Amino acid sequence: MQNKKKNHFSKIMRFLMTALTSLLIVLILIIILMVSRIQGTARVVNYAGLVRGKTQRIIKLEDARMPQDDMIADVKGYIKGLRFGSEELDLVSLDDKAFQVKMEELDAYFDTLKQEIDLVRQVGYENTNIIEKSEIFFNLCDVATGLAESYSQRIATRLKQFETLTVIDIVILVFMILYELLKALRYAKANRELKSKIYLDEATGLPNKNKCEEILTLEAEQNMAICVFDLNNLRIINNQQGHERGDLYIRSFAKSLRKGVDENQFVGRCGGDEFIVFFKNVTKEDVKRNLENIKKECAKCSEIPLSYAAGFAYSNDFSKLTMRELFCQADKNMYIDKNQAKIKEANHKRNLILNVIQQLKEKGFNFSDCIYCDAKADAYFTLRAGYSFFLAEDGNYSGAIEQILNELFNEDKRKDYRNVLNVDSLNKHVTKDNPIFEIPYYHQLNNTEMKGKIMAVYLDSDEYGNLHHFVLGFKMYSDTVEMDEKKQLMRYYDQLKQSILENANYIEALMNMAQSIFSVNLTQNQIDGIYDKYMQKNKKPVLPCSYETYFKQWKSNVLEDCLGSFSIVESC
Numbered sequence: 001m002q003n004k005k006k007n008h009f010s011k012i013m014r015f016l017m018t019a020l021t022s023l024l025i026v027l028i029l030i031i032i033l034m035v036s037r038i039q040g041t042a043r044v045v046n047y048a049g050l051v052r053g054k055t056q057r058i059i060k061l062e063d064a065r066m067p068q069d070d071m072i073a074d075v076k077g078y079i080k081g082l083r084f085g086s087e088e089l090d091l092v093s094l095d096d097k098a099f100q101v102k103m104e105e106l107d108a109y110f111d112t113l114k115q116e117i118d119l120v121r122q123v124g125y126e127n128t129n130i131i132e133k134s135e136i137f138f139n140l141c142d143v144a145t146g147l148a149e150s151y152s153q154r155i156a157t158r159l160k161q162f163e164t165l166t167v168i169d170i171v172i173l174v175f176m177i178l179y180e181l182l183k184a185l186r187y188a189k190a191n192r193e194l195k196s197k198i199y200l201d202e203a204t205g206l207p208n209k210n211k212c213e214e215i216l217t218l219e220a221e222q223n224m225a226i227c228v229f230d231l232n233n234l235r236i237i238n239n240q241q242g243h244e245r246g247d248l249y250i251r252s253f254a255k256s257l258r259k260g261v262d263e264n265q266f267v268g269r270c271g272g273d274e275f276i277v278f279f280k281n282v283t284k285e286d287v288k289r290n291l292e293n294i295k296k297e298c299a300k301c302s303e304i305p306l307s308y309a310a311g312f313a314y315s316n317d318f319s320k321l322t323m324r325e326l327f328c329q330a331d332k333n334m335y336i337d338k339n340q341a342k343i344k345e346a347n348h349k350r351n352l353i354l355n356v357i358q359q360l361k362e363k364g365f366n367f368s369d370c371i372y373c374d375a376k377a378d379a380y381f382t383l384r385a386g387y388s389f390f391l392a393e394d395g396n397y398s399g400a401i402e403q404i405l406n407e408l409f410n411e412d413k414r415k416d417y418r419n420v421l422n423v424d425s426l427n428k429h430v431t432k433d434n435p436i437f438e439i440p441y442y443h444q445l446n447n448t449e450m451k452g453k454i455m456a457v458y459l460d461s462d463e464y465g466n467l468h469h470f471v472l473g474f475k476m477y478s479d480t481v482e483m484d485e486k487k488q489l490m491r492y493y494d495q496l497k498q499s500i501l502e503n504a505n506y507i508e509a510l511m512n513m514a515q516s517i518f519s520v521n522l523t524q525n526q527i528d529g530i531y532d533k534y535m536q537k538n539k540k541p542v543l544p545c546s547y548e549t550y551f552k553q554w555k556s557n558v559l560e561d562c563l564g565s566f567s568i569v570e571s572c
Contacts, residue, residue, distance in 0.1 A: 021173065062130075228311050397423070438454070
């Protein structure tokens with residue numbers, strides 16, 4: 001809608017400029033004609049005065065008996081020229097009725113005056129009325145001159161009006177031209193900004209992928225290098241701490257990267273969490289020095305810890321390559337560095353998990369489902385999770401609270417327990433002196449009923465004494481959903497898998513989680529070995545023994561509610 005208004009306004013402006021320009025041309029032509037007319041009018045005024053002056057001279061000379069036929073002829077010619085115009089005298093005929101009437105009267109009276117002059121020549125001026133008649137003629141000349149001047153004044157007034165209109169037209173046109181010029185300058189500025197934006201990444205202030213791609217189309221030269229960077233953990237930061245924190249992560253690295261690289265070298269963002277540096281006229285030692293500087297700048301960053309992978313390729317190490325081929329070599333080297341970093345991070349995470357699980361065991365907890373939480377970063381990741389666990393592998397703790405409330409609490413209780421589960425509340429209830437905080441839950445949806453408790457277990461505090469790391473474990477007492485054999489096996493499998501992951505040894509995992517272990521030869525229907533730390537020696541059968549016979553004896557000790565599950569292992 002706004003663009004339509006702008007286009008409509010532009011059309012109006014163009015139309016007005018065209019109309020005003022056309023009007024200006026017409027006004028200028030009119031002014032030229034009027035100036036020409038005024039110039040002719042000025043000559044008319046001059047010649048009207050000249051008729052009077054020359055006639056006065058004629059009268060004086062004639063009175064002195066000095067005939068002036070030539071001058072009389074000249075005056076007659078002047079009068080004719082004033083009445084009808086004259087190319088010879090360069091006179092125009094004034095388009096003024098009063099002037100023309102007066103000139104006609106003047107012409108007729110001049111003929112009368114000529115007759116009186118002839119009489120002067122015969123009898124002398126003393127015996128004629130030459131003086132009185134000449135005075136009348138002079139008065140007629142004065143009136144004619146005045147009329148010519150009035151006409152000239154009217155033309156001049158009209159000329160001034162047209163000049164005023166012309167000035168107004170020009171002023172309006174100038175303002176409109178200035179407006180269009182300013183608009184053109186704004187458009188030019190906007191185009192320059194747009195052109196710069198095409199090659200600028202707004203988030204980091206570095207050249208963007210378009211500029212990087214443009215450079216990658218060139219041929220590689222000697223003493224050139226390309227260094228590729230990829231941020232680690234951006235996905236985890238986005239999931240656990242939110243995209244705003246992820247954007248800060250990217251900006252902080254971009255800032256450190258630009259500071260760490262020599263000013264005369266190109267630094268750009270390829271997109272996402274990938275960055276690139278193009279080095280010109282450098283040695284390998286120069287590149288390594290820059291990489292060390294980058295590492296130092298990243299270590300200085302106090303806003304957020306920075307982790308990245310880097311790889312570079314040096315043009316002199318290869319035969320002639322394009323920049324893109326050199327980039328691919330650098331990218332391969334970067335992934336080698338990234339894989340090493342991933343291995344370190346995986347080992348660090350595994351050691352952390354094992355350490356936390358061990359702490360939980362020492363406190364007497366063995367959760368099937370539990371998460372490791374960072375109150376300071378508002379993040380979590382899963383320590384243990386069964387097949388039916390409802391939380392993602394990692395994410396934002398505040399978001400996890402909402403999922404927990406939806407899964408484990410009735411709608412009327414969610415608001416109250418939201419306040420219990422938030423970090424501020426846990427900071428008060430989960431402390432070094434009070435390391436365990438239990439939150440019972442009960443959830444009923446249609447015919448499904450679940451009952452259990454959530455346990456917040458203290459791990460450590462930050463430098464200010466506030467809760468930093470803690471574990472949220474989930475214990476289910478009962479549910480009304482019947483658990484079939486498949487679900488039981490899946491739960492058992494989850495427990496076994498977690499134990500294997502935590503112990504790194506299959507047998508140790510089995511021994512750690514199981515009360516009894518049987519070594520069975522199913523094809524022979526026999527038990528070859530029994531490992532039970534609680535079984536009394538006199539209760540152990542002589543091995544090998546019949547599998548089905550042994551478990552039939554056990555069946556008498558199984559509760560009726562568990563017979564369905566026991567039937568899975570009752571026979572080979």
